[in-house]
Amino acid sequence: MLKQTYKFNHKHLLGLEHLSKEDIELILETAKPFKTIFTRTIKKVPTLRGRSVVLLFYEPSTRTRTSFELAAKRLSADTVNIAVQTSSVQKGESLIDTAKTLESMKADFIVIRHFFSGAPYLLAENVSSSIINAGDGFHEHPTQGLLDIFTIKEKKGKIENLKIVIVGDILHSRVARSNLWGLTKLKAKIVLCGPPTLIPKDIDKIFPQIDIEYNLDKAIKDADVINILRVQFERQLEHLFPSVREYSLLYGMTKERLAKAKNNVLILHPGPMNRGIEITTDVADSINSVINEQVTNGIAVRMSVLYLLSLTQQK
């Protein structure tokens, strides 16, 4: 159990790599009461009244952007959405200048999603606002990692010693990296599963405790959790796999495959899903699936993150 006195001491959330086990546990614990707030009729608390949260998304997003916006609004913060397509970015404004403009408007938080790894670091170095990484390139997607862990813990009651299989395009997945950092800190047993072309080089040097298994049927045996990653079609053009059809054959999660796993195995997917490719509809909508709960929990976890970072800001 977490000590009451533990203090969260981060100004930014750039990745789970730099959080301690205690930090992660605190975020998860704090998310619990926030979750009860939006099961009430009045889904709002005044915690962040007068604070501003700017959502700066350079990549399309439905769930993450909406989730952050709702999280901020339920904490009574003011939110602004920058639609990159209609902003000065189209006039060639650099990322740093865009962020400095937002800083000058006294944005307390900048939530950034960017297609290049490290973009949130660039902001953290150049502006004074708190930066929250909402997914950068292939690097990290810390709040997704946190909501995955929250969901698993809620269902399984613990993380330690659970066998968690992450399936798919690990190479290009920020979700996988954040899951790896978070879950290994909480001592889960992780198996990465995908074709060798999609397993990043030397990942076992960063996480020596994990296993790599190319065969999905073997990987899911005895698994407690299967986290299925989205596969992007353009990877086929990079010769990372021969065809979507073959990918689906080897790594698609079907009802037949699911039957070989434990009865109570949890199925996670960060979305958006390619139904019929990496996951079939009957699996996505099965009782093992917690995909919709992940979305709900995302708001609670993001409220928790905003709240805890705001405490550091006040110092």
Added chain:
Amino acid sequence: MKLLIKNGIVVEPSKKLQQQLDVLIDNGKIVKIAKKIDLKEKTEIINAKNCIVCPGLIDIHTHLREPGNEEEETIATGTKSAAAGGFTTVFCMPNTNPPIDNQATVELVMLKAKNEGVINVLPIGCITKQRKGEELTEIGELKNAGVVAISDDGSPVKNSKIMRRALEYAKMFDLVVISHCEDTDLSKDGVINEGKVSTQLGLRGIPKEAEEIMVIRDIILASLTQSRLHITHVSTKGAIEFIRQAKKNGVKITCDVTPHHFVLTEEKLLERPYDTNLKMNPPLRTQEDVNAIIDGLKNDVIDCISSDHAPHTIEEKNKEFDLAPFGIIGLETVLPLCITYLYHLHKIPLIKLLEKLTTNPAKIFNLKTKGRIDEGFDADITIFSLDEEFVVKKFYSKSTNSPFIGWKLKGKIKYTICNGKVVFKD
């Protein structure tokens, strides 16, 4: 007026000489070297007591950016930077805009260098027109105009047949072909070394093999054509091993390394995540590669040390890591890094170290009057302190994209003398 350098320790690699001597310069030439020289006539005197006096350093791999990218560097600022780093001769790479692929551009660079430069500038010409790898340049005309070597640096010559013809054809002019070894299909979109760090930071990797495959291809082509090949900025253990074997087999091959590839590793990127001053091509590699480079310098598989001075503006570098250009400046830190790391830390003898910055470049590229402190040679001389410590702060270069800012280094340049004139004084 004559110039007399007194009381310094002269290091003359070609004679394996290291002793206290006076050096007399007259009319741009070295005229006398002796234990003690005293002149009655009026003479300018430099007291080099406790300092090393060596042949002026020669950098075989510099980007001066002119013409085309004067916001990054000019021949005027680049040569000042070189002089401050102890260099008296630099070879400038032809990836300018327009590229140095024709007589007129060679002449422009040489004229600018003569009028605005403070040290000797020798242009390198392109191997192929526009550096596109498709058609050979008029290599004979480039040679007549004054190029010291040919290279498409920044890009490899992808087509093996064209590379073969370039090597073959350049032979009649005794021109060395300098190769930037990179299989661009393997390295495509990569920004740092492929491995643990690229995986952790989520950046696309450049595998070592992208360099090594091309090194092997070029060795095979040099062997086929019996031509002279120089591999620049070698960065991997494997590449060094292939070059060692090729030398043993009698292939006419030489190579150079840059200080950043033996001082830094990819791990620095975990200390300073996404610092674009750690982004260069070839990328920073691993400790294993650094060790191989140090060994290669010790056992002379590696012939030269070059800067790969690649200036970029703050605007270009202060960006998302993927968008920032490759390259760092180096002219002003080459010698201090060599003295601090190779001499003091790895105990490489001074003669051997300076050979790779003076005598060897002169020998490989046929600079007949340079690279030595001897009577009749050009009065290009560098004077520096082995032990004086300083902090890297300001640069004479127009750009500041260095990962070594704030580092404490030894090997401070005291004087740079080019053609008998003091062009830099501490």
